[in-house]
Each structure stands twice: as C-alpha cells, then as structure tokens.
Amino acid sequence: MSDQAILEVFHNEAREIIENIETELVSLEESYDSEKVNTLFRYFHTLKGSSGIAGLMEVSEFTHEIESLLDRVRSEEIQVTPSLIDTVLASVDLVKVMIFDEDQADGLSSQKEKILTFIGKNSNEVTDSSRPLPQKRKLNYFRVKINFKDNVFEYGIDPLMIIEDLVTVGTVIEEKIYRSRVPALDEINPEKCYLSWMYIIGTKHAKKKIDEIFLFVFDDNDIEITDITEDYREDITSDVNEEKKIGNILVQKGLITEDELLFALSNMKKEEKVGKALVRLKLVTEKDIEKALGVQVEVRKKIESTTIRVERAKLDGIMNLLGEIVIGQSSIVRFADELDEDKAYALKNSLYGLNRSTRQFQEQIMAMRMIPVGPTFSQFKRFVRDTSRQIGKEIRLEIMGKETELDKTVIEEITDPLKHMIRNSIDHGIESTEERIKLGKDPTGIITLNAYHQEGCIFIEISDDGKGLDAEELRSIAVSKGIIAKDKELTEDESYALIFKPGFSTANAVGDLSGRGVGMDVVKSNIDSLRGSVQIITEKNRGTTFRIKLPLTLAIIDGMLIKVGKSVYIVPLLSILESIRPRKEDVKTIKGQGEVVMVRNEYISLIRLYKYFDQVPAFENPWEALVVIVESNGEKLALMIDDLIGQQQIVIKSLDNTVTKDRSISGAAILGDGNVSLIIDIHGLLSEISSLRG
C-alpha cells in the first residue's frame, strides 16, 4: 500500500471519528456521563494511533495531549466544564485543519498554543493543593468485603499492603476486622491467612480506583466491592420526618445493600424479626443491630422534639377553609367589578396582594402533604423479585427520582395501579430468559420506575427493556375479541391504547393477576379518576414505557361552573372541549343511541342534565339551552345545561361514600355565596350512563 493510499484510508477514518466526537461532545455538555467521556477518550486514542501510522506525527502528538486531558476527566481528576468542552471542540477544529488542510495548519500555531495552555493550566489546578477546586465534588461510598483465600501468602501477596492502600483512598466510615478465626499461638499455622475485613469508605474517586487496588487478587479471592453511594446517608438522624425501620437504617449506614435486605425479608422465619434474620444470615452482627436500634430511638426522639404530628383530616380542614377564603376573595372581586372605577382600583390593588398571600399559603399547605416517592417505589423491589421468580424470569427493578415529592393521597391512590402495571411488564413486557438470550439481550430484564416534575405536573414512568408492543398484533386481538370492528382503522397510538380496553388481554397463558380479573382497563380508570393520563411509548425489541401524568395535588381543580335549573354544578375544565348552542335540525333521536347532537358531522350522545339530576330546567329544548361537549378516554358526551357561570379554582371536599354511590359525582365544593355545589366526574358519568343503558 502506498503512502498516499494509507493517507486516503486514514482520511476516511478520521472524518468518521471526528463526526462522532462532535456528536458525543454535544451530548456530554447536555448531561455528564462517565461512559460518554470513555467513548470520547477512545475516539481520540484511535485518532492518535491512526494518525501516527499515517505519518501525521504532529496530529498524533496533539491528539495525545487531548487524550490525556480526557484521561484525567475520566479518572475524575478534573471536571467537565463548559470551557473544557469548548477547548476540546476547538481542538477538534484544529485537528480537522491539520488533517485535511495541511497548507493552512501553519497559521494555527497560536490557536494550538492556546489549547495547550488550557490543558497545562488544568493540570496545575490539580496539583496545586493551595487552590481549592471550584466545586466540591460529592463523595462516593463503597462497601468492601475482603476475604482472602487461606494460602494467599503463597502467591507472594501481602494482604496488609492492600488494606493499607484501601484505607488511604478515602475516609474510613466503618471498619470491621474479623479476628475470631485467628487461632491461638499453639494452634496457628502462621503461613495461612485467617483475617478478613469489611470497610465502608467515602472517597472522591470512582469505583475504578478501588478495583485497581484489588487488581491482582480480585479474581481468585473473595472480594466484594459494592457502590452504596445512592443509599448511604452520612447522618441518618438529620432531616427526618418519618420513623425508620431497622432494615432501612442498616441500608443507609451501608452495612447491607437493599438487595440483601430483600433477601433477608423473603427468608424470614415465622415470627422472626428482620434484625434476627439478618444476623442469622450472617449479613450483620448483633452489635450492628444494637447500634441500628440506637439510631432508631434517636430518630424517634428527634421526630418527637422537632416535629408535630397532625391528623391528616385537620390539614384537609385547613385546606378546605383556605379554599373558602379563595372563593370569598373571588366574590369580593366580582363585587369590586360593580363599583365605580376609582374605588374599585384601590380595592383591586389590595385584593391583588391578598391573592398572592393566599396562593403562597396554598402552596405551603400543599407542601406539607408532599412526601418523597422513594419508599413507595422501593417496596416494589421485593414484589418484582418474588413475582419474576414465580414465573421463572430474571428481572431487576431499577429506581430513579426517589426524591420526587407527591401528594400523599396521590401516592396512596397510585400505588395499586403502579403495582398492576409493573405486573403487566413482568408478565407481558419482558421476554422469557431463553428468548432474551436468543435476541442477544442481557438475560436479566430491567424494569425502571422513574418520577419527576414537569409542566406543573407529576410524571411517573414504568419502563421495561422487553419486546415492545406490536400495533398489528394488538389490533387483531381486539378484533378477535370483538372490542373493535374488523374494518376500523387505527393509528399506532390508538392500537397501543387498546390494552386499556375492558376485556383485552394479550397474555397467552392466563396470569395470576388476570385470574383475579384485574386488568389494565381498571388501571386506566384508576388513573383517570386521579385526573391523570397515560401515554405509551414503545419500540420493537427495545421495550415499552408507560408515562403517567398526574396533577400535583388532588385537592384543587380548575372547574367550570354550570347552571342546571336552580343548582350549580362544576365540570373539571380539563374535560371540556367546547360549549355550543345547537341548531334545532342538529338534534336527533337515533335508534339504539338515544338523543344525539350533531357537531361537525359527528353524532354525540346528548344528556339532559336536568333529567339526570332531577331538576326543573329553564329551557327544555337543546336549541334554546346550551350544550357542553366533554370528553373522557376518547369518548364524548354532550351535556345540556341552562347556562355557563364562569371558571374558578375549586377546592374539592370529598364526599362520604355513604352519601352517594353515584360515580358521576366525584366531590363537592363550597361556592362564594356559601352554597354547596357538586362536581361532575365525566369518566364516572360515562360509565353510569352506559350501565343505565344496560
């Protein structure tokens, strides 16, 4: 191969690598990920090697500098900053000129100098200990269990050197030295190793650094290095508002992992306590349990002295009262509107200030009801472990967004639907182990739970890395079960949504859960009743994500006040599509469907609310009255009302179940004039009507 040919091959390779580098850099700027830094490092490494072979020594030397800069980022010696990314980008530009436009390269020496200075300065920053790093990096925490084989000395290894290395890598938080196996002098074989250790270490280094310490002994000795950063708490008693279980304390101390706790929980004997089980399984010592009990007492005391327990009903009471204040305020505003402008101006001004205070007040009370979603998510770990074993699959649950806070009521209401959805992912989402191996996937399937705030709402995601939904398959199942007509055309999203239809199940064999008759349709209606929605994102062989969107709180809604006869009802604003006054010829009666209204060539069932609620209406003809078009789950209804009053934030008072079994009413609210008004639940109304029709 001639030099020119080699150069050509290199040019092609370089072009591709540089493109990849640029993409990776942009993504690194968006979010830091050590894997991205690794990838970048590899690209520069390849570029260095290839340019050297192609005879471009200058490129090779220069890329070597960038490579070592990235190596320091990789080992977390230096951090990713915008200026670092700028520098690497600038160096890519420079490399491009050096490779493809050699004639121009001479003019770039000042730019090259600049980049090298930046790299040099960065290395100074690391070695100069008098100047603190700009940001204090969070510590990583590791639990290291060390158990050498007894003939380790015969491999020329001195374990003590390894232990000495380990304790200098960071701060020792917990040290356990197991000496009991060392025999007394008359019985010892001094050429065997008897000691073993357990360390919990906090360090700014990544796990790689610990791995390196054990490099020569890791494979043939019993060494266990666990990253416990996520669960470890430096000070368990600070910032607590809930009593802690012994198991949780041990996990937060780093003595056991969450998986080990699960293992103990599912291996508990009858009437055995967690602590006893953990000791029996040799995961902790009696002493650890004693200490954890001490922490538990401390936490309890702390809670007693720094917090006040309030019955939830009292909090709800305050919330209700506040709602009434809001309503009172709005009636004053209405009153102010009727005054002449001068007086109204001053009044409105002070009302504006009052409004702001009440809003803050409302936010603070809501914050009191908020609790982190973490414990709810964690409880599913065991569920996933047990159920997946039962059906012979290997599945791990991963949890993200533990700190995300949700209204306590929302958490309570969402727990069951979540469980069903997870079960659905276990049964139908994740493939069997054999299938996964055949597809070249990791035999262990992963279900991920995530929670986050966005757009003033809560999002909860249940994702699996399973087979994904097949729109065509779903459609044909729905047809065969008579859920949709054979010729009905559906978009992909509509096909996915079929799994929420009653009577739909894609299971080949009837699962445990389906046996009890709880399906995804129930899940969907539970979420609907929380005024939430579910979105399905799926990709063949990559998995499915159910994204649940929920309101921040269940206590307040935006409502539309409507008048029917002498009463005022409230319809959630989210359910309303539009309000119209139909023409006489658009109102018809169709056999089997009853009264309908035609809106833009679509027949929508008409519900005369005055009949439904037994009121005496102002108008008996729809073309004289008003019709509100509402929607739930893709189904529309036309509600005939007398008048629209206006929209308002409504604080919901939930009704005692004994008052009404009618699902069309979801609660009540007190209005500005002191009257109570019922809140119409569209989803419930739809199901009431379909059951009335039989």
Added chain:
Amino acid sequence: MKNIIVIDDSPTIRTSVQFALKQLGHNIRQAENGLKGLEVVDEVMDQKEDLALCVVDINMPEMDGITFVKEFRKKDKFTPVLVLTTESEEDKMKEGKAAGASGWMVKPFKPNDLIGVVQKLIR
C-alpha cells in the same frame, strides 16, 4: 540489600526494567531465560541474601516464564513474582497466576507504571 531478579530474553527490556527499578534502591540481577533465572535464584540463596521480587517474561527460549514460576515456587513459597505479558497472552497470564505468580504487567509500559505495579507487591 534486597535483590530483584529480572528475567527476559530481550536485553532492551532487561535494561529498561533495571533502570526503572534501580530507583527503589534494590540490587538488580539479570537473567536471559527461565533456566538462567533459577541459577540466579540459587546464587542469591547461597549468598544468604534476601530476595524481594522476580520480574519474569512469559515467552523465552530454554525455559519459559510459566515453567520458571512453577520451578521457583518449589524453592521459594512467598517471594512475589511479577509476570510481563502482552495483551494477547491472557490465557498464559491465568496459567501463571495459577502457578503462583503475584501479578502481571502488560508490555509495553512506562517506567513509572512499572514502579507503581511493583509497589503494589513490595514495600
């Protein structure tokens, strides 16, 4: 004075290892294959001197590194042995570990890297 024995058929490697490890203040002895290496081991023992470490290549004429480790362990149970390998010799490296080697170093390496690895094995 503690002794380190460097066993490699390449004079370049022997010299560069000697050069790097001299900084640790030990007496460095050289041998060009496993058989010669064992002779040097005997020499050190006869002189009642302390042996701190053997650094040994895998691929050598006369006696390769793995055989050396096996033979050496018959004479000396506890002295660490560092095996020099290349990336393609992973299987050999495992064999060496099973025979009683302490650690490995992938060639080529920088003097400082070698010192770092040696300091994992001897004080």
Added chain:
Amino acid sequence: MSELIMEQNSSVKTVSNIKKQLLQIIDSEKELVIDFKSITSIDLAIAQLLISAVKYARKKSVAVKFKNVSDEIRNQLQLTGLIKRNKE
C-alpha cells in the same frame, strides 16, 4: 529472657521461626516484651502471628508489651485490629 526483638527481615518467610520463639517465651515466662526497634514495617503474617500470640498469652496469663513501635507499624497493627485506633 522474656524479650523478643523483631529482626530486620521478619516476614512470612521467617514467621514459623518467630512462632517457635514466642511459644517458648509465653510457655516459660510471666511477661512477653516484643521490641520493634529494628524494623519499620511488618506484613500480614507477622501481624496475624502477634494476634495469635496475644490470644495465647491471655490464656496463659502472660502480659504482652510492645516496644519501640513506629508510626507505620502502629497503623498496621490498627488495621489488623490488634490495637485500637485513637478516636479523634
């Protein structure tokens, strides 16, 4: 003689020998003094032997004392649990 001086090259290579000497002292004397003046560090085999000796001495009601312990050896003895770390 109830004193044992740790020799310069004490390590796993000599540990069996040291064991014999220790046994002899503990079996015959009321007190055992181990002097570290000739060495700056130990290996795990030595540290472990010392643990074992202390266990045995306790059984035999023999007092054990360490002499001329360097900082490095102190640290090593702490890492094997033979002496307690001073809480700061």
